[in-house]
Amino acid sequence: MGTNADVAAIFREIADLLDLLGERFKPEAYRRAARSLEGLPEDLRLIAQRGELDAIPGVGEALRQKIDEYLTTGAIPYLAKLQAELPPGLVTLTRLPGLGPKTARRFWLELGIVGPTELTEAIAAGRLNGVKGFGPRKIELIRDALASASTPSHRLPLAEADRIAQGIVASLRSRAPLDAVEIAGSFRRCRETVGDLDVLVTSNEPEKVLDAFNSLPGKARQLMRGPTKATIVLEGELQVDLRVVAPEEFGAALQYFTGGKDHNVHLRSIARDRGLRINEYGVFRGEERVAGRTEEEVYATLGFPWIPPEIREDHGEIEAAAQGRLPHLVELGSLRGDLHVHLAPDASTTVIRSALAEASALGFEYVGFAVPLGEGAVPELARTIRTVPSERPRILLGAEVPSWEGASDPPDGFDYTIVTSPIEAGSSSRVRSAAKKSSRPPILFAHGSGGAPASAGRTPGSAGRSQLIASIVVGPDAPSRGWDSATLRGLAESGVEVALSADSPDGGQLDRLRLAVGLARRGWTTAATVTNARPWSARPGSKPPAGRDGPG
DNA sequence: GCCGTTTTCGGCCCGACTGTTTTCAGTCG
Numbered sequence: 001m002g003t004n005a006d007v008a009a010i011f012r013e014i015a016d017l018l019d020l021l022g023e024r025f026k027p028e029a030y031r032r033a034a035r036s037l038e039g040l041p042e043d044l045r046l047i048a049q050r051g052e053l054d055a056i057p058g059v060g061e062a063l064r065q066k067i068d069e070y071l072t073t074g075a076i077p078y079l080a081k082l083q084a085e086l087p088p089g090l091v092t093l094t095r096l097p098g099l100g101p102k103t104a105r106r107f108w109l110e111l112g113i114v115g116p117t118e119l120t121e122a123i124a125a126g127r128l129n130g131v132k133g134f135g136p137r138k139i140e141l142i143r144d145a146l147a148s149a150s151t152p153s154h155r156l157p158l159a160e161a162d163r164i165a166q167g168i169v170a171s172l173r174s175r176a177p178l179d180a181v182e183i184a185g186s187f188r189r190c191r192e193t194v195g196d197l198d199v200l201v202t203s204n205e206p207e208k209v210l211d212a213f214n215s216l217p218g219k220a221r222q223l224m225r226g227p228t229k230a231t232i233v234l235e236g237e238l239q240v241d242l243r244v245v246a247p248e249e250f251g252a253a254l255q256y257f258t259g260g261k262d263h264n265v266h267l268r269s270i271a272r273d274r275g276l277r278i279n280e281y282g283v284f285r286g287e288e289r290v291a292g293r294t295e296e297e298v299y300a301t302l303g304f305p306w307i308p309p310e311i312r313e314d315h316g317e318i319e320a321a322a323q324g325r326l327p328h329l330v331e332l333g334s335l336r337g338d339l340h341v342h343l344a345p346d347a348s349t350t351v352i353r354s355a356l357a358e359a360s361a362l363g364f365e366y367v368g369f370a371v372p373l374g375e376g377a378v379p380e381l382a383r384t385i386r387t388v389p390s391e392r393p394r395i396l397l398g399a400e401v402p403s404w405e406g407a408s409d410p411p412d413g414f415d416y417t418i419v420t421s422p423i424e425a426g427s428s429s430r431v432r433s434a435a436k437k438s439s440r441p442p443i444l445f446a447h448g449s450g451g452a453p454a455s456a457g458r459t460p461g462s463a464g465r466s467q468l469i470a471s472i473v474v475g476p477d478a479p480s481r482g483w484d485s486a487t488l489r490g491l492a493e494s495g496v497e498v499a500l501s502a503d504s505p506d507g508g509q510l511d512r513l514r515l516a517v518g519l520a521r522r523g524w525t526t527a528a529t530v531t532n533a534r535p536w537s538a539r540p541g542s543k544p545p546a547g548r549d550g551p552g
Numbered sequence: 553g554c555c556g557t558t559t560t561c562g563g564c565c566c567g568a569c570t571g572t573t574t575t576c577a578g579t580c581g
Contacts, residue, residue: 025564029553060554098570100579135572185581198581224580226569231580241581243568257581261565268565279566 003044004486007067008034010076016091017082019101020108033058035262039315041490045071057262057314089115096145097223106133120146155193156238158515162187164238165197168216176212178203180250184257188309190518192484196239198257206244213242249281251294256280262314263307270302270318278302310521315489329521330500332514334533337366337393339444340418340471340501345372345381352388358509359393366536368396370418378411386413396536398444418444418471444471444499469497469531469540472516488523497540499531 015030036058037044047053048071053064066076086108092115093104107113111131113122123143128134156164165183172181178201182188185198203209210230214222223231229243245253256264256279271278276285282292283301291301299306304321308329311317320326341355352369359367371382382397399410400418410417470491472483491498500520502512520530527533531540 023553026553028564032554058554062553098579102578133572133577138571141571196581224569229568231569259581261581265565272565281567 003071004037004040007044007070007076008037010070010079011037011063013091014076014079014082016094016101017079017086019094020086020090020105021082022101022105029058030063032262033063035260035313039313039486041486041493087114089118092116093119096142098141098145116146154237155195157193158187158190158519159512161194161197161238162511162515164218164234167218168197168199168240171216172199172201172209172212175215176203176209177205178209179247182254184254185259188258189260189312190310190515190522192519196241199240199242200250200253200257201242201244202247202250203244209244210242216240245280248289248293250292251296251298252278252282252292253280255295255298258309258312260313263312263318266314266318267302274302276301308521310518311524327524327526330517330525330527330530330533332517334527334530335362335364335500335513335517336535337364337368337396337532338501338509338513339366339368339396339398339416339469339499339532340473340503341367341369342503343369343371343381343385345379347381347384349384349388352385356388356390356393356395362510362513364393366394366396368398368415370398370400371414372400373411378413382413394536416444421445444469469499471499471501472520473501473503483519483523485519485522488520488525492523492525492529495529497529497531498525501532 011030011034015027015034018027018030033056036056040047040056044053044067047056048068053059053067054061059067066078070076090104090108093099093107093113094101096116107119107122111122111127113119119142122128123139123146128139128142165187169181169183172178180200180202182200183197184200185194185196187194187197199213201209206228210225213230214225214232216232216234218234218236220233220235220237223233223239225231228245229241231239231241233239243253243257268278271283276283276290278284278298282289283298284290291297296306299321304318305324305326307317307321307326310329317326338359343351343355355369356367369381369385371379371385373379385395385397388395396415397410397413398416398418399414400420403419403421470483470488472488488498498520500513500516502509502516
């Protein structure tokens with residue numbers, strides 16, 4: 001897949017191995033670089049060609065050399081060297097909950113245990129009994145962890161996490177006395193996938209909140225519970241953390257638990273430079289709390305405006321905030337229509353009317369239905385849609401074709417073309433010629449490359465911004481159709497427009513649009529480059545409306 | 553391994569919780 005993701009994965013693997021070797025700071029250095037690479041809007045090869053690898057945050061001389069090695073040979077020998085020093089099963093042990101590198105290393109060196117199988121056998125044979133640091137409870141926990149290790153935990157698509165999160169919030173609110181409640185973590189940053197949920201609550205009665213949390217519907221087991229925090233695992237293996245804080249700490253806690261890690265580390269180092277200390281309870285000068293009730297307060301104390309959660313990755317947002325040039329990110333309320341709504345081929349006028357009604361409730365000026373074109377014939381669906389009268393929202397028809405070869409002018413009666421094939425490396429010339437052929441813009445391309453930011457980011461850019469629009473679709477099963485935030489940022493920087501869409505007329509449109517907007521915000525997208533944040537008449541490539549407002 | 557106009561060496565976020573301790577180490581987020 002993508003070069004950036006490949007190198008990042010290798011760096012993470014190296015970090016795990018260095019952990020096992022007992023290294024103190026190198027592992028985090030490799031992980032920081034890995035996170036940095038994953039957020040790059042551009043392919044490493046292109047950055048290397050310009051000789052700018054060591055301008056990447058977290059990449060110094062040693063890591064630059066390793067990236068170069070990978071780009072020329074396809075491998076990083078240092079990884080193989082480390083792998084040769086350690087039993088291959090050892091890393092697997094550190095994946096078990098509650099078992100980290102220190103313990104795994106002790107198993108290996110003191111007991112000759114080199115993997116899960118050997119550990120299971122050792123416990124069964126009683127070889128851990130009496131070993132320093134391993135009481136009966138700990139041995140029991142490790143045995144449980146080994147037994148449940150077969151169910152791999154995975155990250156959920158944002159849309160699915162959103163459904164679960166809404167259920168948790170509603171359930172807690174109905175059964176416990178709480179004031180503010182917010183889901184922080186990568187969920188709040190609108191990451192494409194979510195590994196766990198961080199629920200943050202203020203309440204005068206933490207005990208009752210923790211009780212309600214512990215009896216959430218769908219709970220599989222409790223991992224831990226203290227006076228102010230608890231962790232449970234839901235059926236389906238999603239981990240949920242709860243934290244109860246005082247109202248005057250809520251902003252600081254929200255900031256702290258929203259992350260991302262690098263953003264927070266950077267922020268804390270700035271605080272330290274200014275004689276301040278920042279943690280989840282507030283910003284402190286000495287013992288005195290100087291901020292903490294709201295996030296705005298926390299950022300203001302450090303001299304920054306509030307930074308939107310979606311871009312808190314230490315990818316330049318702190319510098320932008322310091323210089324007063326944070327982008328004004330697109331908002332749900334910016335949208336004036338949807339350009340990519342799918343209907344069943346035999347959809348009735350009733351279905352179409354209800355889709356229009358939902359769009360109308362959102363205040364939309366237009367709805368664009370995507371109609372797949374068959375063998376030259378205009379399908380029945382297009383004829384049905386045309387029989388439905390609607391002045392507002394206005395009905396638009398998008399002719400959906402599977403490949404760039406068909407991406408010329410849409411047939412009569414259609415307003416634009418949607419190409420559903422992914423943008424891939426090497427498709428640049430085809431995209432360009434398709435864009436040239438069309439006299440009736442715009443063309444939406446509906447799928448990202450999912451891991452080739454360079455091609456997706458540059459191809460449409462080189463084709464010109466006037467006619468090509470990336471369609472960011474958040475459907476129930478397709479979280480973002482291959483568009484990740486790094487790619488989106490690349491699009492935004494090269495001036496390519498995006499269209500944000502909920503895809504489906506079957507209800508829940510608002511939630512999915514919200515997520516599409518969140519993903520776009522993660523990519524630093526402003527309303528200025530969102531096609532459906534403008535009237536249809538002001539779309540890219542369209543002739544400016546004639547009249548006194550027109551040029552000339 | 554990275555980083556830095558107060559540093560090119562000496563730092564590197566920090567607090568909650570657990571199990572094992574008799575004052576703390578390891579893990580996690």
